[in-house]
Amino acid sequence: METIEELGADYKDPGGCVICHGGNPTATSKGLAHIGSPTDLTEIGGPHAFYPDPGSIYLGDRTCGFCHTGYVERLKKSLMNTEAGKLQGNMWSWGLQKDHKVVWGNYNIKDEDGSEPAIGTERYKKYMSKFVAAHPDQIPSQMRQVPKVDTNDIPKHPNKAGITYSRQQCQRCHVGVSGREKRGDYRGTGCSSCHVPYSNEGLYEGNDPTINKKQPGHLLVHRLQATRKSKVRVGKIEYSGIPTETCNTCHNRGKRIGVSYQGIMEFPYGSPFNAQGKKQPKLHTKNYLFIKDDLHHQIKSRPGNPEGGLLCQDCHTSIDMHGDGNLFGTTLAQVEIECQDCHGTVDKFPWELPLGHGEEHAGSIGDVPRGLEKVLPDYMTFATEYDPEDGYLLTARGNPFGNVIKRGKRVILHSASGLDFNVPVLHQIKMNKAWKSPDALVAMEAVGKHMESMECYACHSDWVAQCYGCHITVDYSKGKTDVDWIKTANSREDNGLSADYPLGTNGLKSEGKVTETRSYLRWETPILGINGEGRVSPMMPGCQVITTIIDKQGNTIVKNKIWPTPEGKGLDHAAVQPHTAGRLARSCESCHANPKTLGYGIEGGRFMKGTKNGIVVDLATAKGQTIPSKFQAQSQAVPGLDHDLSQIVTRDNKQLVSIGSHWPLTGPLPAAMRKKMERTGLCIGCHKNMLNEEMWQKVNSSAFLSNEQHRDVMNRAIKAYSKIKTKPPKTK
Numbered sequence: 266m267e268t269i270e271e272l273g274a275d276y277k278d279p280g281g282c283v284i285c286h287g288g289n290p291t292a293t294s295k296g297l298a299h300i301g302s303p304t305d306l307t308e309i310g311g312p313h314a315f316y317p318d319p320g321s322i323y324l325g326d327r328t329c330g331f332c333h334t335g336y337v338e339r340l341k342k343s344l345m346n347t348e349a350g351k352l353q354g355n356m357w358s359w360g361l362q363k364d365h366k367v368v369w370g371n372y373n374i375k376d377e378d379g380s381e382p383a384i385g386t387e388r389y390k391k392y393m394s395k396f397v398a399a400h401p402d403q404i405p406s407q408m409r410q411v412p413k414v415d416t417n418d419i420p421k422h423p424n425k426a427g428i429t430y431s432r433q434q435c436q437r438c439h440v441g442v443s444g445r446e447k448r449g450d451y452r453g454t455g456c457s458s459c460h461v462p463y464s465n466e467g468l469y470e471g472n473d474p475t476i477n478k479k480q481p482g483h484l485l486v487h488r489l490q491a492t493r494k495s496k497v498r499v500g501k502i503e504y505s506g507i508p509t510e511t512c513n514t515c516h517n518r519g520k521r522i523g524v525s526y527q528g529i530m531e532f533p534y535g536s537p538f539n540a541q542g543k544k545q546p547k548l549h550t551k552n553y554l555f556i557k558d559d560l561h562h563q564i565k566s567r568p569g570n571p572e573g574g575l576l577c578q579d580c581h582t583s584i585d586m587h588g589d590g591n592l593f594g595t596t597l598a599q600v601e602i603e604c605q606d607c608h609g610t611v612d613k614f615p616w617e618l619p620l621g622h623g624e625e626h627a628g629s630i631g632d633v634p635r636g637l638e639k640v641l642p643d644y645m646t647f648a649t650e651y652d653p654e655d656g657y658l659l660t661a662r663g664n665p666f667g668n669v670i671k672r673g674k675r676v677i678l679h680s681a682s683g684l685d686f687n688v689p690v691l692h693q694i695k696m697n698k699a700w701k702s703p704d705a706l707v708a709m710e711a712v713g714k715h716m717e718s719m720e721c722y723a724c725h726s727d728w729v730a731q732c733y734g735c736h737i738t739v740d741y742s743k744g745k746t747d748v749d750w751i752k753t754a755n756s757r758e759d760n761g762l763s764a765d766y767p768l769g770t771n772g773l774k775s776e777g778k779v780t781e782t783r784s785y786l787r788w789e790t791p792i793l794g795i796n797g798e799g800r801v802s803p804m805m806p807g808c809q810v811i812t813t814i815i816d817k818q819g820n821t822i823v824k825n826k827i828w829p830t831p832e833g834k835g836l837d838h839a840a841v842q843p844h845t846a847g848r849l850a851r852s853c854e855s856c857h858a859n860p861k862t863l864g865y866g867i868e869g870g871r872f873m874k875g876t877k878n879g880i881v882v883d884l885a886t887a888k889g890q891t892i893p894s895k896f897q898a899q900s901q902a903v904p905g906l907d908h909d910l911s912q913i914v915t916r917d918n919k920q921l922v923s924i925g926s927h928w929p930l931t932g933p934l935p936a937a938m939r940k941k942m943e944r945t946g947l948c949i950g951c952h953k954n955m956l957n958e959e960m961w962q963k964v965n966s967s968a969f970l971s972n973e974q975h976r977d978v979m980n981r982a983i984k985a986y987s988k989i990k991t992k993p994p995k996t997k
Contacts, residue, residue: 268332276303285319285328287312295475314759320457321761322346322440329456333647335383336587340440340456343588343599347371348439350595350927351519352411352431357926358808358835359427360828365927367594370408371439371751376592380404383590384644388663389601392620393589396598396662399626403594403927411751416741416776416817423814423823426739429777430810433747438515441754442763446771449548451482452514454762459507459586460489462497463514465548470499482768492578492649492681506576506681509562517549520596520805521730524549526577526844528558530730530788556788557727559846566686573684579668580607582660583645595927597624597797601662604721607669607676611691611709611716616656616671620663623720627799627930638665651679701848708850719801720842724856727847729791729805733910734784734836736811741777742819749775776817784811784910790855792913793862795935796840797928804924807837809910811903827905832932834905836922838913840931857944864933866912873909878902914939 266281273281278290287302302312312319312327319328325337340346347370356362356369380397382390397404414428437445443454451467452458464470467481476483488497493505509527516523524530535544535552545552562574578586585600593599603623609615610622616637621630637656645667654672657665668679669688676688691709693699700706708715708724715724753764753772765772796802814823828835856862860869879902884892914920914933925931934942955961970978 276306284311286316287319288315316760318443318453318455318457318762318766320453320455320461322455323757324761325455335590335644337456339383339588339590341372342374342376342590342592343586344593344596345440345458345586345588347374347408347592348436349408349593351435353594354808354837354839354926355427355431355435356411357830358810358828358837358923359424359430359812360830360835361424361427362926363831364402365929366402367405367592368409369411370592371410371436371441371754373408373410374592375407376405376590378590380406380591384642385584385589385662385664386638386642388620389589389660392662393591397591399628400598400928403598405592405594408592410755413752413775414777419741419814420816420820420822423816423826424812424828426741426777426812426814427810427828429739429775430737430779432749432751432775433777433779434781435518436750436754437748438518439750439754442750442772443766444514445550445748446482446768447550448481448546449510449517450514450550452511453484454766457484458514459511460491462486462488462490462499462508462511465510480768493679493683494649505683507578509574509577512577513549517551520839520841520843522842522844523577524553525728525730526559526562528562528845529553529555530728530786531732532786557845557847559844560848561846567689570686571684573680573682575678575686576681579678579680579682582664582666583648584664595797597928601660601664603661606660606666607658607678607688608721609690609692611695614690614692615658615676617692620659621661623661623800624798625800626797626928635659635663637671641665641667649679649681704853705850708853720796720798720803722842722846723793723801723803724850725846725848726791726803726843727845727851728788729803729841729843729845731787731791731806731911732783733787733806733809734811735781735806735809736784736813736825737779737781738813738815739777739779740815741817742815744776745778746774746776747778748772787867787911790851790859790861791843792838792864792911793856794838794840794864794913794924794933795930797925797931799930801934801938802840803843804838804913805841805843806910807839807923807925809836809838809922811836811906825901825903827903830923830926832924833920833922836906836910837926838922838924840925857942860943861911863939863943864912864914865916866909870909870912874907876900876903877905877907 269281269284270279272284273279276283276290283290283303288298289301292298299315302314307313310327310331316324316328322337322341330337344350349367349370352369353362353367380394382393411428411431414425419426440455440458444450444452449465451463453461462485464485467483469476469478469483471486473487486497486499489495490497490507496503496505513523530553531551532554533552538544564572564574566572580602582601585602588599605618605623606615617634619630619633620635638659639653639656641650648667651668651670654670656671657667658669658671658676659665670677674693676690678686678688680686695710748771750772752775756764756773764770791803791805793801794804810828812823812826813821815821861867879898880900881891881896882899883896886892908921913922913924918936920933924933
């Protein structure tokens with residue numbers, strides 16, 4: 266701001282407004298002030314007109330990029346703008362795409378400068394050049410704007426309604442538009458999407474008398490939020506960093522990682538009531554239930570750490586959010602961090618791990634330690650710079666964490682909030698024999714396969730939002746329309762803003778109207794599968810589309826249709842990092858003795874078998890014949906659904922549904938792994954002898970055995986068995 270104000274003084278604007286917004290600084294009326302821009306400012310690359318939101322990505326080179334060189338160009342190619350992975354996933358589930366190639370984006374865009382990243386350390390650039398070469402389908406050289414639907418073509422190709430669904434429902438959460446005018450969805454566009462604070466209510470609380478404080482849709486205060494050095498004052502509160510709720514103006518659908526990080530999950534009820542007997546206010550158009558927030562978000566911290574949670578930006582790097590200049594097709598392609606980057610493994614400190622640890626993709630990564638870094642790359646020097654002390658820790662791909670340093674045997678994370686945290690390091694815990702429980706010692710130290718083949722969050726994710734069944738109707742009849750976010754994003758004024766920016770407009774529309782609902786919601790014990798990196802990961806329902814399409818003439822051309830994919834029904838399950846980590850991991854039994862976890866469905870998939878045929882509830886004979894001649898189906902049939910939506914594979918290894926659409930390694934747990942994991946009948950192995958009264962009287966106790974005592978009995982039994990097994994064979 267000091268720099269902006271100094272520059273502003275040269276243009277007779279000591280407040281510096283003209284440097285970012287343009288306009289006429291010498292005007293004495295609003296109308297004249299909001300026209301044009303000083304000619305000499307335009308000539309050196311500044312605003313060429315008045316910009317209501319100078320953060321707009323379409324004119325960012327003349328505003329934010331005027332100082333922050335390269336950021337705007339990288340952001341244009343990033344997932345925050347293209348949303349390519351979301352489009353590819355939708356096209357896959359609707360049966361419109363038959364491979365893993367990333368083809369579509371929100372815009373026509375090319376990577377003109379090749380596959381080497383525009384920024385990063387030399388090690389990062391070398392790593393990513395190989396990564397791009399190995400995964401060309403997921404990191405393409407160009408993307409095409411997903412096409413507009415010809416509604417006359419719908420009767421012949423009804424699954425093209427999936428494009429309407431994407432354009433109207435899924436693409437509003439990118440930085441090219443300002444989003445929906447609903448509680449929790451207010452935000453700016455481009456750089457302003459993240460760096461300008463908006464409250465959920467969308468009400469202005471600053472000191473500018475010209476801004477309406479009662480009209481929703483305005484920024485909270487006229488300040489930029491960024492890193493620790495950028496302080497924002499709102500009334501009596503001063504903060505730094507970007508609050509989690511800013512991220513959640515977008516990250517509340519799809520993987521739902523933002524709201525999950527806060528500990529909330531959408532649910533249909535809206536209880537408990539308030540003092541007036543009303544339901545909770547809708548947030549992102551949803552009701553929410555608090556489950557449990559991620560341990561990194563919790564205010565209460567570990568002993569020795571300050572109270573306060575981590576912000577999203579404390580873990581996620583600039584490249585995770587702005588990109589590196591390549592066109593990334595999926596989150597897994599763009600995000601450069603892994604849990605082990607800070608926490609290490611049981612056997613190695615973070616700096617002893619090789620680059621690529623955690624994202625092996627079934628390949629060899631060698632064992633050369635990644636080490637530490639003392640100097641930050643240029644693109645990171647815009648942020649708060651911290652003393653590296655013993656060195657900055659490195660990401661899995663070789664860039665330094667500018668805020669995570671080694672201090673002796675400790676790892677220190679400097680939060681953008683102003684707090685500093687000691688990070689628990691697994692190898693140090695092992696050396697100190699400081700495991701919190703025997704379960705932790707066994708799971709992480711004794712069973713080496715866990716650390717070799719599993720994501721940390723496979724065990725440490727407390728829960729996963731699971732919305733089973735996405736029932737979608739796309740209705741083209743009677744001139745029905747809705748906001749088309751791609752059409753809106755690609756229709757811009759000279760001031761850089763798309764058609765949704767003026768309050769009350771909400772964007773341009775296209776033919777068709779989408780409605781959607783769910784089959785059922787769950788949150789506990791997620792399914793496990795294999796993610797794109799080849800590691801065991803939690804799974805969540807992805808795009809499980811069950812579609813009804815009505816054409817322009819009002820004809821229902823498909824009803825409750827499930828589209829086929831190359832890997833099964835388009836009831837997709839996707840590998841996910843849920844962002845719901847807990848210190849106490851899920852129990853051993855929740856994986857090894859739970860058929861749902863293994864992919865066989867809730868209670869082994871024995872419920873919800875009637876969906877294929879539908880249900881009629883009325884007067885009926887003992888044999889099920891409906892007695893009245895006039896009746897309605899209570900639950901409509903879904904012809905292709907002959908199993909529970911929570912089931913992805915059968916015990917004879919038949920994959921029922923699509924498992925991920927982006928990466929070839931993604932899939933259900935392999936049959937051999939499922940067989941090894943499952944240990945059913947442990948209880949009955951002992952308790953079947955209860956009918957042998959003579960034996961049972963010898964081992965039984967009249968007292969009730971506690972869980973600990975029960976374990977002690979089993980411990981002694983297995984030790985006794987080991988002695989039998991180790992006795993040398995008898996000789997004749």
